[in-house]
Structure formats: C-alpha cells, structure tokens
Amino acid sequence: MTHILHRHLRVTPPVAVTGQGVYLTDASGRQYLDACGGAAVSCLGHGHPAVVAAMHAQIDRLAYAHTSFFTSEPAEVLADHLARTAPAGMDHVYFVSGGSEAVEAALKMARQYFVEIGEPERSVFVARRQSYHGNTLGALAVGGNQARRRQFAPLLINVKHVAPCYAYRDQRADEAAEAYGARLAAELDETISACGEQRVIAFVAETVGGATGGALTPVPGYFKAIRAVCDRHGVLLILDEVMCGMGRTGTLHACEQEGIVPDLLTIAKGLGGGYQPIGAVLAHQKIVDAMSAGSGYFQHGHTYLGHPVACAAALAVQQVIERDGLLAKVRARGHSLAARLASRFADHPFVGDIRGRGLFHAVELVRNRRTKTPFVPAAQLHARIKRECMARGLMTYLVAGTIDGHAGDHVLLAPPFIVEEAHLEIIVDRLHAAIDAAIASLD
Secondary structure (H helix, E strand, O other), rough: OOOOOOOOOOOOOOOEEEEEEEEEEEEEEEEOEEOOOHHHOOOEOOOHHHHHHHHHHHHHOOOOOOOOOOOOOHHHHHHHHHHHHHOOOOOOEEEOOOHHHHHHHHHHHHHHHHOOOOOOOOEEEEEOOOOOOOHHHHHHHHHOOHHHHHHHHHOOEEEEEEOOOOOOHHHHOOOHHHHHHHHHHHHHHHHHHHHHHEEEEEEEEEEEOOOOOOOOOOOHHHHHHHHHHHHHOOOEEEEEEEOOOOOOOOOHHHHHHHHHOEEEEEOOHHHHHOOOEEEEEEEOOHHHHHHHHHHHHOOOOOOOOOOOHHHHHHHHHHHHHHHHHHHHOOOOOOOOHHHHHHHHHHHOOOOOEEEEEOOOEEEEEEOOOOOOOOOOOHHHHHHHHHHHHHHOOOEEEEEEEEOOOOEEEEEEOOEEEEEEHHHHHHHHHHHHHHHHHHHHOOO
8 A cells, every 4th residue: 555646646666775886676676777767868878986985075054045035056066167167158157956846947938038028019929739748737838749738738828839859650762861951950940930930939859859759859950940940930949858958969959960050958867867856958059148238137046046055066076977977988888789689670570760969869659560550549658668677677668659649659768877787688578578568468
C-alpha cells in the first residue's frame, strides 16, 4: 500500500535505494543500467563524489535564502559560468526549479519584452506539432504532444502549431534535406503572416526533438532559415534545450551545431544532473535591456528559484563536465552508440529509423519497414518493451504516439556522459533482446 499518487495508479514502481555510476539498485538488490538518465537527466550518473561533496558543503553554509531578500554565492558563480559558456549575447540567467518552469518563464519573459518596448498587441505563440515543452499549462499549450494536451485543451492558450522537422516521415523522396528545411521555414513564414506578424510573440522549438518525437534532429540549414524568418517578422526565437542541451548532443548547447543564437534558451535536466531540482532561462542582452529600461524588473517568480543547494550542485556538475572533458567523450561515445545501434538494428524487420546526436538517440519501431506503418496503439508496444527492458536490468525511455500523438512507438536512449564502451555493448544487447521479446509477445 502506498500513499503516493504515482504516475500509474494501478502499478507501484520498485523502490530505488542506491545509485552509483551508471547503475541504480532497488530494494530487492536488483541493478538497472540507466541507459536513459531517467529522462535525459543524470548526465554524470549517480553518486558522483564531487557533486555530493559540493552539496554537503553548501548545506553546512546556507540551505535557503529567498531571492526577494538575498542572492547567494553559488547562484552568482553558476550564473557567471553559464554566461561565460552561453551563445554570444546571452549574458543573463534566470534560475527556476525545472524544465516546465523554465519554459513558463521564457514565455512570460518574451511577452513582457514586447510590452516593455511598446508592442502589447503581440499575444500569439507559434510552436511545432509533436513537440514537448513541459506539463504546466503554458508549456503544455506551446507543446504539440496531443496525448498530454487532450483533456486539458479547454484550459490552454491558443497557440498556432506548424510541422516538426521529422525527416523520416515528412521529407519527400525526391526532396533534398535543405529543400525540406526551406519548406518548413516557409510554412512558419506563412503562419506568422496569417496570424499578423504584429501579433506574434515568438516561435518555440526544441533544437533536437525530445521525448515526444524521439531525438528528432534538424536537417542542415533548417534553423538558419527559421532564424531568418523570425528576424524578418520581428518575432523572438525561443529554443527549448531542457532535454537536448547542456552537453547531451555533444556541444554544451545544441544550437551551437546549428550556427544560430536564440533570443531565449531554456535549460534544465543536464544542468544539475538530477542532484537537485534546477532549471534556467538564458536571456539575450536585448531582452534584459528592455526590461531594465522599462519597468525595471521581471514580473515573475517562484519560492525556490536560485536555491543555493541546487545552484551549488549544478555548478559542481558543470565544473566536472568542463574539468573532465566530457563533451569530447559524449561525441566519441555518441558515434560509438550510433554505430552499435546501426549494426544491430539497421536490418531489423521492425525498426524503421535510428536517429540522434551525441548521447541522445532514438529507435522508432514499425510494423512494416517499407510502408513505415506503425504498430497499432492498442498493442501498447512501448509498455511491453519497457517491461522487457526492466526485466533485463535496463532502463530506457519508452514513448507512444510518436507520429501524431496516437500512433507510433520509439525507444529513447540518453545514457550518462560517463558511460563506457562496455556499457554501450550491454545497452544494445539488452535492448535488442527486449524488443524481440516484446514483439514476440504480440503474437
């Protein structure tokens, strides 16, 4: 009997009791290789001594101070670190407690920016279908995850949604990658014009698609074309890197690989590595200047923003990533993971696509490779694969509704940056066995 309102009310999950490196152990002593970092969170794995020590030291000095009265040393030092490593012009950091909060803050910051510069008529956001930006109401509204949105739709602000960059399913056979990206940018351009450019606040997108679409990587030139459309209409660009950022794709910020700078950038998950709840918005100088010259403050706030212990933990995580050269390791291990997945699954009769970047990859399952027909949703293939993975001591992130919020299944892999080659071999072996067992159980 549990008094916790668990995610699934008919199933009580195992009790996690210890974590070390890439493994978690439950109350029965069973070990699980964390091949998804929980939800692409545990970038340094579990129990990293440098992070644990930093948290202990901070608790001994100061556990909490409300930001309406004080700032704190770990928050200031972490902000300095993030500003130093941010895309050009993004000189200010707003701390929150997680990804959904970061997106909410970014939406409000974007709206306030236009109020401050005398354009209060701007009230519309444009985002993408098959995206995910969080579970709070504003974040859910800009998100395109239909399964999560459906029952709450009457509560959500009206957001215009355009096509995601989903080359596997949407790029035409006779269409070059650059032409496909240009077509998507043209759709955004037309949508902004149809709304009335003077009414649009921002375009919101994950730089690399996260859980809903499964590591959807942009085609070459896509984001440069998107940035140009936003600039042409005077619309802000908000990039959501809550899942794909902070080193997950091989550079600290995923947008570095696209050659663009957003106006607002949301981060979380890999920022603190799961050691404490933390997220942040990185804001371009022009956003901050507008608020500074206008009202003089950002009309927003939460009780635990800038929490000293969370900031100390995140600072330690970021210092370890920098000190140990882990971004290079992510790139190297990412190439190895991609190669292992291709070797094992490229000819698998029920794997339609393998995609991703760095230590952020997805395997999309299909009933028919030629037609790309998905398994019927009633089969609950994602749930079957998860059970088979857990039975083999493997944690993977399984998602349904990959294609349209209803049909399609994929497996998301996001192992810690400290993963070794031997771990990758285990991950691919166990995943292969789990997929085969889950599909066999359908017959």
